[in-house]
Amino acid sequence: MKIEILIKDSCFGDFTPRTYNTEDDDIRSILIDVCRFIEYQVDFNVSGFGQDRWPVDTGTDLAVFLEQLPETMKSLKIRQPTNIDFYEQGIERYLKFSHSDINDIYKISCTSNTNWNPDPEVEKIHTPELLEMLSNVKDTFIRIMTKLSPMIINHPWVMEWKNT
Numbered sequence: 001m002k003i004e005i006l007i008k009d010s011c012f013g014d015f016t017p018r019t020y021n022t023e024d025d026d027i028r029s030i031l032i033d034v035c036r037f038i039e040y041q042v043d044f045n046v047s048g049f050g051q052d053r054w055p056v057d058t059g060t061d062l063a064v065f066l067e068q069l070p071e072t073m074k075s076l077k078i079r080q081p082t083n084i085d086f087y088e089q090g091i092e093r094y095l096k097f098s099h100s101d102i103n104d105i106y107k108i109s110c111t112s113n114t115n116w117n118p119d120p121e122v123e124k125i126h127t128p129e130l131l132e133m134l135s136n137v138k139d140t141f142i143r144i145m146t147k148l149s150p151m152i153i154n155h156p157w158v159m160e161w162k163n164t
Helices: 027-037 063-076 125-149 154-163
Strands: 002-007 042-047 082-086 093-100 105-112 122-126
Touching: 027 063, 027 125, 027 154, 042 063, 063 082, 063 093, 063 125, 063 154, 105 125, 105 154, 122 125, 125 154
Parallel strands: none
Antiparallel strands: 002 042, 082 093, 093 105, 105 122
């Protein structure tokens, strides 16, 4: 399994954040706005379970993934079970992470709610390697937000997201 963000063009242009309302918005609103803004300059790549390139996009699926990332990483660091749900229409895949004390490995089970079937259904990865891969995705996205706008990177919701 591999998850990464690749920057194709680092000239992101001028991102002007909108005003976020605590009643209608949360971190997901910011993640969606940023992901849609960078959609054509960044590739979000996920592979594994027999498919070299999952049908994910930067505009929607990256935001869905990033929303879950801090809690997922928190669980992984303490070797607890966790999951990531790619719930958007067209991808609809669910990853379940189960830790094994033997060799500090996570077993990742993939379930599909589409016609696609994972083969293999389970992959294994060493916990430090998994954490490094996910940290790289998070760090890359933080660098992108920092470049886009000081207002966004310093927004309280983003500060909480990046420090979780």
